[in-house]
Amino acid sequence: MKRIFIAGTxxxxxxxxxxxxxxxxxxxxxxxxxxxxxIQSENLTLKDIQDFMKNPKNYSRNEMTPDxxxxxxxxxxxPDGKLExxxxxxxxxxxxDVVTANKSGxxxxxxxxxxxxxxxxxxxxxxxxxxxxxxxFTTIRHSAGYFxxxxxxxxxxxxxxxxxxxxxxxxxxxxxxREAREMGIAEEKMEDDLSGKDSARKAVILANSLxxxxxxxxxxxxxxxxxxxxxxxxxxxxxxxRGGFSLRSGLEILEQHDPYLSMKRTAMAADFKFEGRAGxxxxxxxxxxxETASAVLNDILEI
Ligand SMILES: NC(=O)c1ccc[n+]([C@@H]2O[C@H](COP(=O)([O-])OP(=O)(O)OC[C@H]3O[C@@H](n4cnc5c(N)ncnc54)[C@H](OP(=O)(O)O)[C@@H]3O)[C@@H](O)[C@H]2O)c1
Numbered sequence: 001m002k003r004i005f006i007a008g009t010x011x012x013x014x015x016x017x018x019x020x021x022x023x024x025x026x027x028x029x030x031x032x033x034x035x036x037x038x039i040q041s042e043n044l045t046l047k048d049i050q051d052f053m054k055n056p057k058n059y060s061r062n063e064m065t066p067d068x069x070x071x072x073x074x075x076x077x078x079p080d081g082k083l084e085x086x087x088x089x090x091x092x093x094x095x096x097d098v099v100t101a102n103k104s105g106x107x108x109x110x111x112x113x114x115x116x117x118x119x120x121x122x123x124x125x126x127x128x129x130x131x132x133x134x135x136x137f138t139t140i141r142h143s144a145g146y147f148x149x150x151x152x153x154x155x156x157x158x159x160x161x162x163x164x165x166x167x168x169x170x171x172x173x174x175x176x177x178r179e180a181r182e183m184g185i186a187e188e189k190m191e192d193d194l195s196g197k198d199s200a201r202k203a204v205i206l207a208n209s210l211x212x213x214x215x216x217x218x219x220x221x222x223x224x225x226x227x228x229x230x231x232x233x234x235x236x237x238x239x240x241x242r243g244g245f246s247l248r249s250g251l252e253i254l255e256q257h258d259p260y261l262s263m264k265r266t267a268m269a270a271d272f273k274f275e276g277r278a279g280x281x282x283x284x285x286x287x288x289x290x291e292t293a294s295a296v297l298n299d300i301l302e303i
Contacts, residue, residue, distance in 0.1 A: 001028050002026075003068040003069050003070075004029055004068055004070045005032070005072065006033075007032075008073065008102070009052075010034075011184075011288075011289040012292050013034075015293035016296055018293075024297065024301070032044075034075075036057065037056035038058050039059040070097050070300055070303055071087075071096045072296065073101065073105075074101050078104050080104070084102055084104050085108070089113070092119075097124065097125075098123075098124040098125075099124070099126070100128070100129060101126075101129060103129040103198075103201040106126055106204075107217045108217050108218070110204070110214060125303050126205065126299070128296050129202065130154075130202040131202070131268040132158075132292040132295065133284065133290075134268045134269070135295065136282070139280065140210060144272070144280065147274040147275060148274060149272055150242050151240050151273035151279075152206055153236060154269055154271065155234060155260060155263070155270075155283075156236075157198050158185050158266060159185060159187075159198075162186070163177060163225065183266070184288060185287075196224030196250055197222070199235055201217055203220065203237040203239065203249040206239060207239055210239075224250065232261060234254060267283055267287075
């Protein structure tokens with residue numbers, strides 16, 4: 001039986017617990033924490049978990065940390081990723097594997113994290129860090145891992161593209177933001193989404209994971225949402241290694257018949273080209289905490 005410790009009990013953490021209870025009760029949660037408290041025990045019951053979610057506090061500070069196999073990082077991203085990097089290194093040193101939806105560590109300290117993982121012969125999976133529940137890394141790992149990827153293009157940030165498409169359909173920016181919040185697809189604070197920082201973090205993880213780079217967020221230029229340039233435009237990540245390496249993360253003006261323009265406002269998408277096989281395109285109509293949590297659960301089962 002796989003034993004897990006969950007850090008972060010927000011939108012994704014709550015959905016992950018629902019999915020485990022519904023589909024994989026064989027997984028054993030032995031610890032959970034958030035900013036307000038910690039609960040850990042060999043014998044956590046569903047009621048303990050529900051009580052903690054309702055009223056987090058330090059339930060078992062004095063109990064020894066139970067043994068677990070996988071540390072699951074569903075915490076909010078820190079601005080510089082140092083806390084995440086130090087957490088993963090410490091988990092690897094203790095013999096734990098890591099599954100994360102939090103992009104900040106991997107987009108700022110990729111090389112350090114991967115080196116520590118290799119030295120300790122542990123593993124880290126991070127499907128949910130890019131485009132939530134759209135299975136980008138899983139598809140490549142399981143269906144095309146040995147082919148050389150030459151090109152990637154994707155819609156990897158939902159909030160900014162939702163707002164662009166809503167404005168193009170006649171809404172004001174304020175109404176578009178309000179609707180995005182009401183639908184639960186935009187956080188209260190959306191600076192990272194609109195400035196393009198969230199997409200840029202994902203671009204770094206894609207470049208490092210799929211194209212063998214060792215980039216850090218601070219090394220790439222990126223752009224964000226511009227209310228003056230919404231016509232036929234979307235915030236995309238494009239990485240091309242044909243004839244030299246290029247990475248773009250920002251607003252792109254698309255041709256009128258580009259399929260991305262006719263996708264739903266809430267869509268995520270990814271297109272890959274390879275050397276030696278046909279390309280692959282993935283898309284989904286909607287991505288939210290359930291889709292993200294389902295990618296996290298898959299990683300937990302796979303690691
Ligand atoms: N929402 C999505 O669909 C989605 C998609 C892809 C990736 N992600 C990523 O997944 C992560 C979780 O997203 P979310 O929407 O669930 O966020 P959220 O609702 O804001 O929840 C974040 C959780 O992290 C906890 N936390 C923050 N700092 C912590 C720390 N130092 N130690 C322990 N717990 C800490 C918070 O504690 P409190 O409850 O005490 O505040 C909260 O429970 C984020 O990194 C996000 O970028 C989310």
